[in-house]
Amino acid sequence: xxxxxxxAALAVLLVGCNGGTVDRQALTNDAATLDSIACEGALLAHNxxxxxxxxxxxxxxxxxxxxxxxxLADALAKRPALASIEQRVRAKAxxxxxxxxxxxxxxxxxxxRDVAATVERQLASFGGCx
Amino acid sequence: MNKLFGLxxxxxxxxxxxxxxxxxxxxxxxxxxxxxxxxxxxxxGVLGIIVYSEMCGRVAAASGKAVFDAIRERVGFxxxxxxLVSSEVVNLMTLACEIGGVAIALQxxxxxxxxxxxxxxxxxxxxxxxxxxxxxxxxxxxxGGLCMLVFAVAAVKSSPDWAEVGKGFVPHIAQNNTTLYLxxxxxxxxxxxxxxxxxFYSSGGVEEEWGPKDIGMNRANAIVGYALxxxxxxxxxxxxxxxxxGHGISPEHLGTIALGxxxxxxxxxxxxAIVGILFAVGGASIDTVFAGAYNLAQFCGWEWGRYRHPxxxxxxxxxxxxxxxxxxxxxxxxxDPVVLTEYAVIFSVVALPLTYLPILLVANDxxxxxxxxxxxxANVLGVIxxxxxxxxxxxxxxxxxxxxxxxx
Numbered sequence: 001x002x003x004x005x006x007x008a009a010l011a012v013l014l015v016g017c018n019g020g021t022v023d024r025q026a027l028t029n030d031a032a033t034l035d036s037i038a039c040e041g042a043l044l045a046h047n048x049x050x051x052x053x054x055x056x057x058x059x060x061x062x063x064x065x066x067x068x069x070x071x072l073a074d075a076l077a078k079r080p081a082l083a084s085i086e087q088r089v090r091a092k093a094x095x096x097x098x099x100x101x102x103x104x105x106x107x108x109x110x111x112x113r114d115v116a117a118t119v120e121r122q123l124a125s126f127g128g129c130x
Numbered sequence: 131m132n133k134l135f136g137l138x139x140x141x142x143x144x145x146x147x148x149x150x151x152x153x154x155x156x157x158x159x160x161x162x163x164x165x166x167x168x169x170x171x172x173x174x175g176v177l178g179i180i181v182y183s184e185m186c187g188r189v190a191a192a193s194g195k196a197v198f199d200a201i202r203e204r205v206g207f208x209x210x211x212x213x214l215v216s217s218e219v220v221n222l223m224t225l226a227c228e229i230g231g232v233a234i235a236l237q238x239x240x241x242x243x244x245x246x247x248x249x250x251x252x253x254x255x256x257x258x259x260x261x262x263x264x265x266x267x268x269x270x271x272x273x274g275g276l277c278m279l280v281f282a283v284a285a286v287k288s289s290p291d292w293a294e295v296g297k298g299f300v301p302h303i304a305q306n307n308t309t310l311y312l313x314x315x316x317x318x319x320x321x322x323x324x325x326x327x328x329x330f331y332s333s334g335g336v337e338e339e340w341g342p343k344d345i346g347m348n349r350a351n352a353i354v355g356y357a358l359x360x361x362x363x364x365x366x367x368x369x370x371x372x373x374x375x376g377h378g379i380s381p382e383h384l385g386t387i388a389l390g391x392x393x394x395x396x397x398x399x400x401x402x403a404i405v406g407i408l409f410a411v412g413g414a415s416i417d418t419v420f421a422g423a424y425n426l427a428q429f430c431g432w433e434w435g436r437y438r439h440p441x442x443x444x445x446x447x448x449x450x451x452x453x454x455x456x457x458x459x460x461x462x463x464x465x466d467p468v469v470l471t472e473y474a475v476i477f478s479v480v481a482l483p484l485t486y487l488p489i490l491l492v493a494n495d496x497x498x499x500x501x502x503x504x505x506x507x508a509n510v511l512g513v514i515x516x517x518x519x520x521x522x523x524x525x526x527x528x529x530x531x532x533x534x535x536x537x538x
Contacts, residue, residue, distance in 0.1 A: 028536060037378040043377050044389060052396045053389075057404070058243035061385040068382070129378050 022081040023087050027031040032078060034096050037069050038127025041046050045120035049104065049113045058110035066103035099126050149278055149366070150414035151231045151384075152224070152321035152475040154407065155468055157363045160314045160513075161370020162380055166290070167299030171315050171503050175322025176360035178353050178518070181511045182486055186328045186506065187348035190335030192502035197332040198428035202486040204495065206301060214429045215490065216481035217325055217363040220420040224326060224476035225453060225458035228418055229255075230467025231411035234384045240405050252458045255415055256451065263434045265336075271413025275408030278362055280399055285368035287394040295368060313529040313536050316522045317472070320323060320479035322363070327423035328485065333424040337437050342502060360453075366390075382468060412454050423450040472535050479526040482519045490516055501512020513523065 022030070041062065048058045076093035102122050109115040123129075160168045186197050193200065202210045232255075233247040240247070242393075256268060304311040340348060357391050369390040381387060388407060394401030420436055427434035427448050433443040440447030461467065490512045493504045504512065529535075 029534075033380070033537075035378060036382075040381075040389075043373075043379065043393060047328065047389070047400075049393055052392055053400055054397060056387070057385065057392075057400060059241060060238050061383065064383050064385060077202060115373040125355050127378065130376065 003029050010127050021080055022076070022079050022085070024082070024085060027081075027085055027089055027092065030072060031092055034072055034092065034099060034128040035067065035129075037065050037072070037103075038123045039129040040124035041099070041106065042120050042127060042129050045106055045116045045123060046115035048110065049120055050092065055110040058116075059107050062103045062110065063106035066100045066107060069096050069100035069103060073100060093124065099123065102126070139403035139480050148356060149275070149362050149410045150321075150323060150324065150417075150472050151227045151411050151467065152382070152478075153319075153363050154231075154387055154410070155471045156314065156317040156321045157366035158370040158374070158381050160318055161372075163370075164304060164311060164314065165375055166295045166367065166373040167302070167304055168311070168314055168318060169295060169364060170301045171318040172322065172360055172363045173299070174301075174320045174366065175519075176356050176363075177511070178319070178323045178515045180356045181508065181515055182328055183321070183331050184349050184352040184490055185508060185512065186332035187335050187340065187352060188345055189489070189499065190322070190332045191342055191345050191348060192499045193388070195484075195487060196336045196338060196424060196428055197329055197492075198425045200492040200498070202429055204323055204492050204498070205440040206490050209484075209488070212476065213481075213484040214425055216484050217329065217425055218422055220351050220474060220478040221326055221418055222453060222456060222460070223470060223477065224324065225415060225418040225422065225457040227471040227474050228411045228467070228488050229414040229454075229457050229465045230465075231460065232342060232408060234467065235404050235411065237409035238385050238388065239401075239408070247465055248458060248461050250333050250354060251412075251415075255412070255419070255454060256388050258418075259416065259436075259450065263346075267413075267416060267537065271416065272325040274409030275406060275413055276280075276451070277402045278410055280395065280402040280406060281362060281369055282365040283521065284391040284394045284399060284403075285372070288369060288372035290368050290372050294422045294504055295345060309529065311538065312525070313533040316479055316529060317475050317536070318340075318363075319518070319522055320475040320482070320526070323482060324475070324478050325481060325485040326491055328489065329421040330417045333420070333428070333434075337435055345502060346409070353502075359394040363431050384439035386466060418502060419450045419453050422434045423447075423455045441456050461527030469535070471531075477527050480523050483516070486516060511530055 028033060044053065044058060044061055044065070045061075049055045073093050073096035076089055081089040102119055105115060106119045144538035157172070160171075169279040189200055190196060195203070197212075198214070201213055205213075223273040229248060229251055232251040234482055236242070236247045236251065237244050257271075262270070297450045333345075335348065366387070370381065371388045373393050374380075374386070378387070381390070384407065388400055423446050424434060426432075427443070427446045430445075432445045435443050438446075460470075464491075492498055493512070494509065
């Protein structure tokens with residue numbers, strides 16, 4: 001019984017891993033993650049532009065988000081993808097890199113309200129934030 | 131009058147100390163993903179922890195024995211060893227998460243490097259445990275954790291649709307993405323009913339030398355303290371729904387949760403939120419590390435006690451010190467404390483029956499409890515929750531895999 005359970009669990013894990021290939025589902029998930037990062041960055045920048053955060057908080061939080069976006073960009077640029085969606089995957093990698101670069105600008109200028117306002121607009125546009 | 135004062139202090143400390151990193155992560159993420167739909171799970175979880183904490187406190191008051199003492203005596207060596215191993219693994223994971231949370235909160239306040247702050251957090255905890263009386267530790271972290279009430283203010287200020295919030299308290303299953311919804315149900319219940327809370331609570335009762343006369347106080351503390359603490363969980367869920375779901379954000383960082391208070395309340399709200407998180411996870415670190423040391427010491431029959439000087443209970447002191455060092459080692463690997471929290475909560479759910487079944491058995495044992503054994507209400511609720519615990523314990527790992535730890 002235990003052996004069957006272990007084999008079943010491994011099978012589910014392997015199916016979940018999908019061999020590391022980016023399929024439609026993985027692309028949808030990664031795109032949603034990227035939108036979430038961009039929208040959070042936009043909210044952070046929005047608050048920074050209005051003096052509602054501290055410089056330390058803005059810097060650290062922007063860095064965390066930039067690293068997350070950068071990791072996503074690396075993964076989307078390097079992982080094998082289904083041929084039918086490969087172009088979209090690589091395009092999404094470039095979007096993620098742009099989001100990361102924009103967040104780095106906020107990280108480098110955490111007290112500059114003008115920079116924060118610009119970053120907010122760019123990230124809100126990237127993420128299609130509500 | 132003194133009793134009333136003691137009760138008020140206990141309740142304040144319980145409110146401030148209720149929320150730990152598991153509650154922070156799961157309540158906010160649940161709000162950001164499903165809005166208010168999962169609000170009903172919070173009172174269910176809070177009632178569960180009230181039922182079993184009250185039982186543990188009563189066992190401590192009636193028998194003078196903490197939970198693990200009772201487990202070892204009543205369920206035999208093998209079952210007790212299983213409970214010990216599972217609880218220690220979950221405790222260590224949870225402790226690592228809490229220490230990581232302390233370091234992140236310090237980083238958000240100071241901007242200093244994360245790894246140095248992990249070291250500072252552990253050194254700080256060792257110093258506090260070593261030199262401060264436990265009464266002051268409870269007060270420091272309990273009252274400091276009251277800063278978390280800023281999330282209740284933020285929840286009101288963010289103008290939620292209260293009718294929708296009210297509908298969330300009616301138990302139901304979501305039609306969309308049911309698997310993910312069920313994963314969050316399990317996570318929220320696991321976060322509310324974390325095993326270390328009952329281990330810590332019952333050992334604390336023994337250390338404070340509760341007797342039968344304290345059973346009423348224990349009951350009031352458990353009911354009022356946890357119920358009011360649960361309102362913080364609801365506030366976190368509302369903030370998750372209004373601030374994050376409304377902005378299309380899936381919170382994956384501890385700082386994001388603080389931003390949830392900062393957005394409606396500005397800089398002061400943000401700072402109070404970070405300080406509240408710092409005290410909440412700092413206090414939970416101490417609860418967790420002591421729970422781990424209590425369990426091992428009680429299982430092995432060592433001298434134990436936070437009120438003793440370390441020289442009076444050297445193996446107990448060595449255990450909490452080693453647990454802190456091991457947890458620091460885990461966080462130093464660079465593992466994300468928020469991701470680790472999700473695993474810790476889900477694994478704690480798997481271990482829940484090993485914690486709660488022996489408590490129910492002991493609290494029902496008239497030879498052990500005399501006339502303070504479970505009454506009808508405690509038994510009915512205890513059995514209902516045991517069934518719930520068994521179901522979620524069996525479902526936790528499959529749901530974690532199917533939802534890719536809540537990412538799908």
